[in-house]
Amino acid sequence: MPTSIALTHQGIASRLDDSSDQSLVRRAREGDYDAFEQLFERHRMLVYRFAYQMVPRRDDAEDLVQEAFVRAYQNLHRYRDEAKFTTWLLRIVANLCTDQARMSTRRHTLEQQEAREGLLWMTEGDTENPIENLEADRRVQVLRKALAALPEHHRMMIVLRDLEEREYPEIAQMLGCTVGGAKLRVLRARRALRDRVAPFLNEEKS
């Protein structure tokens, strides 16, 4: 009986090992495309959320996600196992976002803004008080606009740390800096965001 339990544990462990990112990457490197599709299915939402916060247009974000996975597949041989696969993937998409930010100015189409605002009017709020809900929505809108208006490097820090809640060592690995450096960058980004939001919040107070 103990032997069978041990074998079962071994089987689970090997199955877990087979489905880990590292093993999927290894299989994809060897030409198993299904393994790469599993990686895509597993991490596409993570990459999409990050891309959407960086380029707040859904179609642009989707293009970025696809491009990031294509590049990841083409450069699988360069991926080293020391870093997490998601860290490497986010680094790719961060570079793509930076390139896009450099090449094109921010494109906020009026229709999309209007559609988003119209959608917010129809969404249900957190509280039963409709006035409070409206106020909360307005604050979120202010914050979203302030975040979109931040410089790209500050926005990336806010998205990584405060939206995606990535740990500082992982951010440092992604950016190629020390943990202290990552903390400092996040602090500067938060202050920059606060400076942009503060006038609207003070107006709300008064």
Add this chain to the structure above:
Amino acid sequence: MNGKLDKRLLELAFGDMNADEAESVRKAAANDAEAEATLRQYEAMKMDLLKLREVPAPQLSAERLRDRILTDGLRPKASVPWFSRYWLPVAASAFVVGFFVIQMKKPSVSVPSLVAANIEKPAPGLDFVPKADPGLKVAAAADASGATKPAAPKLASKTARRPRVKHDWVAKNDMPSPTLAGAMMKSPGTAGPSTSALNASSAAADTAMSASAPATEAEPLVLIQPDKDVDTGAQRATEVNANNVVIGG
């Protein structure tokens, strides 16, 4: 409120502190109304940021990705390890260093000050005194600024050239040297060859060819040996009787 407290409040509101640190900062903020208001503001900002996590549903599909990868090539691109952008600055530096090394090792062009010299004194052991052609002037070579090509010797006039008649005459009579030709043309009773007719260049030619020169009975020939005298450094010369010389060896 100072900047340090502001930083601590930011860290507290955004969850970058452990429990002990958070408690101490909360106590500090409780005594300061402005700090307390700022902390509430930061906490509200953090809560609002979390609401931004909601994103519209994407339309990502594995089929679309597969199509794109098939378009670009399914196999991963082969790496080219020898080419890297890091090699470019290295190659550029090597090129610059190599260029300077070559420039430093390039020999400087030596500018001769004289390309010809008048021979005023005969070498010891010679019984004739060759004189340089007065028409031949020594031309200074290139200027002092260092031209790359040494200048050719300039002649004062066309008449300064060695008379071509002599050469023509020598060529017509198949004679090896103008000097020998002159010696042959002289009558047996006359003295040695006129030294004034010899110039520096013809003397050199005579030196090389005198061993095979035809001679008359009354006139001795001077053979200039190829080796030099140890004491004086001048080339040795031997006077021989023309009767003993076999022409054509």
